[in-house]
Amino acid sequence: MSVTTDATALAERTRRRQFREKIVTHVCLLAGILIFVFPIYLTLIGSTHDVNTIGRGDVPLLPGAEAVANYTQAWGAGGGRYMGTPAGTMLANSLIMALCIAVGKIAISLTSAYAVVFFRFPLRMVFFWLIFITLMLPVEVRIIPTFQVMVDLGLTNTMAGLVIPLIASATATLLFRQFFLTIPDEYVEAAKIDGAGPIRFFIDVVLPLSRTNIAALFVILFIYGWNQYLWPLLIVNDRSLETVVVGLTKMIGTGDQQNEWNVIMATAVFALLPPVAVVVFMQRWFVKGLTETEK
């Protein structure tokens, strides 16, 4: 008898402990959600009211009725003091810029990491350290000389001028180098015996093995590109090349005139969508790339 009571008591205790653990987990998750989601919720709600509601200083927590009008205005005509660039154009610019930066960075760092890891050439480590040292210099530090170079090349106010200086990436090169170092030598040797030259080996073996890393890096770099602010602000004056991040800040006035918060919020929601889409679309790969190295 006493054995069974002990067993039920034990089971009860286990159940209680599991319940407690669940509560703690969920409280943490809820707190996280509140902190992260609340500002976005405010933006969403703000984009559905008319200009006066927010202008009065109210912070509405329930949706209003002006959503369609606000989003149409933001998409087509733009908003704010200057009646700025339409969100559609800015989104297209941001998208092209972010895609070019992400793809360009990945292409450049894949090839340079491949060279550093798989080939023996004179001064190999010197080149590696040169790449590595550029990590120490953030964009802001080299922004004036870079600007001068772009002016000399006549690339101001062009998409190329916007993208090219942001493409070189020591971080991505470093990440790919670390990953390539984990590829066993035997694959290289098996490929040599199979008769695969360096380019075939890169395409047939190294690229497929790097898939998850490439996907993870693509997400990170896309968002990095999307959020670029200082460089686009400097290099582009042409309204038709304005990116959404720059455009948004320009929409917010300095206080001498009422901000059209409803349109700004609607534009902000537009600006959120592509990065969210990329993350959602690539999520499976993204998580895989961050957590496991496929061997």
Add this chain to the structure above:
Amino acid sequence: MATLTLRDIKKSFGATHVLHGVDLDVTDGEMIVIVGASGCGKSTLLRIVAGLETETSGEVLIAGQSMKGLEPADRDVAMVFQNYALYPHMSVFQNMAYGLKIRGLPKDQIQHRVDEAAGLLGIGHLLQRKPRELSGGQRQRVAMGRAIVREPKLFLFDEPLSNLDAKLRVELRAEIRRLQRRLGVTSLFVTHDQVEAMTLGDRLVVMNAGRAAQIATPMEIWERPADTYVAGFIGSPSMNLLHATLEAGGAAAILDAGGLRLPFADGPRAGAAGRKLIIGIRPEHLRPGQGGLDVMVELVEPLGGESVLHGKLADGTPLTARLPGARYEDGATQLALPTESLHVFDGETGKRIEAGG
């Protein structure tokens, strides 16, 4: 199918000399096993033949043709690696077909060759799987399949069975031997396992510290090991090596431990009285019996039909014996040394001394 000739192959990595001059002649269709302790340069030698390393000096000839400066792909060799080295993102079929695809073979021929090899190895039902969905033994079969489809002049195996469990190893060992005989491809097989070496090789190359200590058939090596290293390496348990001196006239040796006189059954050895010798006796040649060695047995390992006895001689020299039956106990006993199964080595150089030599 081809012959392979190695001429005085030397290799150093910087200041470390790994190979000190290896010569070898392999006839068409022969299976040569390179065996030796870990780090003695077996893999390096194999990789030089494959073209994955470049020899510091010497020459590799395949089918009579010098391989100097030739890339691995141009040597027409196939290699099976210890950890299989199957491309993880390719299916079994793609793995086996990859080398053929690069060589530009037509699709239907690739299909035909892969199917044939897969049938030979019993992996026909696995062709669409990825390597990670296979067991170790299946992966090893695929790795062999990848070598077979190439129909190369030379198979190179670098410890292909080391990552498998004991039972599978025995199974695959026999299979490799059958396949190699059937296909008749000249092969080099590297292993550190002397049983694998004995069972697989037409001839063995016993390597010791970058040199070929002996190149001969398994039985020849077992019966007439060229030096004490080979004697101790081949055979399990290892041969007992006992210090002794030559008797005046050279007709017998006197054991240092206990002063036992061992007459040479096959004739006298040259040298002055007192020449330092090492007498080798295999554990399985010792027999219980009077008038032999006094041994203090410390451990008996019953193996069923026979037992392995570990003991010490009077002066502390360890001695191992493998005796029939299972009726042995610890304690003092006497073991007889049949004089016809003794091996005589030089006490200084460790080289074998034949009768009259």
